[in-house]
Amino acid sequence: xxxxxAGCPVRAQNDTEPIVLEGKCxxxxxxxxxxxxxxxxxxxxxxxxxxxxxAFSATRSxxxxxxxxxxxxxxxxxxxVLVNIGNHFDLxxxxxxxxxxxxxxxxxxxxxxxxxxxxxxxxxxxxxxVISAFAGDQDVTREAASNGVLLLMERExxxxxxxxxxxxxxxxxxxxxxxxxxxPL
Numbered sequence: 001x002x003x004x005x006a007g008c009p010v011r012a013q014n015d016t017e018p019i020v021l022e023g024k025c026x027x028x029x030x031x032x033x034x035x036x037x038x039x040x041x042x043x044x045x046x047x048x049x050x051x052x053x054x055a056f057s058a059t060r061s062x063x064x065x066x067x068x069x070x071x072x073x074x075x076x077x078x079x080x081v082l083v084n085i086g087n088h089f090d091l092x093x094x095x096x097x098x099x100x101x102x103x104x105x106x107x108x109x110x111x112x113x114x115x116x117x118x119x120x121x122x123x124x125x126x127x128x129x130v131i132s133a134f135a136g137d138q139d140v141t142r143e144a145a146s147n148g149v150l151l152l153m154e155r156e157x158x159x160x161x162x163x164x165x166x167x168x169x170x171x172x173x174x175x176x177x178x179x180x181x182x183x184p185l
Contacts (some may be wrong), residue, residue, distance in 0.1 A: 054099060055180035056089035057082040060148035076110075076121065076161040076168065078177060094177075095160045098153040102184040106159060107148035108133070111174040112166055119145060119166030125159050134165065144174075150182065 059079035078096045089096045098104065111136050112119040122129040133145035151159070161177055168175050 002106065045100070051069040051137070051160065052100070052184060053103075053181070054086040054088055055178075056084045056086075056096060057176065057178040058089060059175055060168070060175040070124075071172050072161045076163050078175075080173070083178075089179075092094075093160070095158050096179055098155055098157045100181075100184050102152050104151050104153050104177040104179055105148065105153065105158075105182050106177075107146070108161055108177045109144060109146040109175065110135075110161075111142050111144045113168060117166050119143075119168065120164035121145060121147075121168075122164055123147065123149065123159065123164045125151060125153070126157055126163050129162070135166075142174075154185075 001006065002140065031158060047090045058156040059080045059082060060076070061080060062080050075094060080090065081091050084091075088099050096106075106123055110113065110121050110133065118135065120132055120134045124129060124130065130151065131147050133147040135143040135145040154160075159179065
């Protein structure tokens with residue numbers, strides 16, 4: 001139950017920030033948290049909490065030269081997480097799982113290992129390619145490929161990177177994968 005005296009304006013900054021009440025206002029609620037981080041009252045009012053922040057950034061410190069033994073799916077595995085707000089990026093599988101429906105931003109940057117080769121990397125959403133990046137100059141040893149995208153994702157949708165061809169340079173964290181929730185829907 002939300003009680004507001006006359007002349008007590010309510011201003012919401014956005015869906016992930018708290019409601020700011022100006023003046024002397026009293027808020028009383030009977031609520032319980034839901035699985036997506038929102039709080040739903042007995043009146044059906046949903047308020048998103050500050051825990052709705054989602055962001056990750058991961059790097060790879062070794063070369064990625066897939067073999068039948070090491071990587072049958074051609075998933076690009078990352079071995080260090082720089083940021084994982086909300087813990088929705090699983091380092092073991094190198095898969096990001098969306099905690100809620102919303103618009104998400106993703107970007108990646110990879111470097112090929114050898115000249116006279118081509119690399120192609122795809123960002124996969126639920127195992128379907130969404131965008132790709134390509135580097136294939138035969139005379140350049142350390143050529144980079146990058147791309148970024150905004151995606152509408154449903155709760156539990158998954159995103160990962162797939163090496164379509166070539167070998168990636170690891171070394172001093174040349175390959176990166178990052179993403180964050182732009183806003184929930």
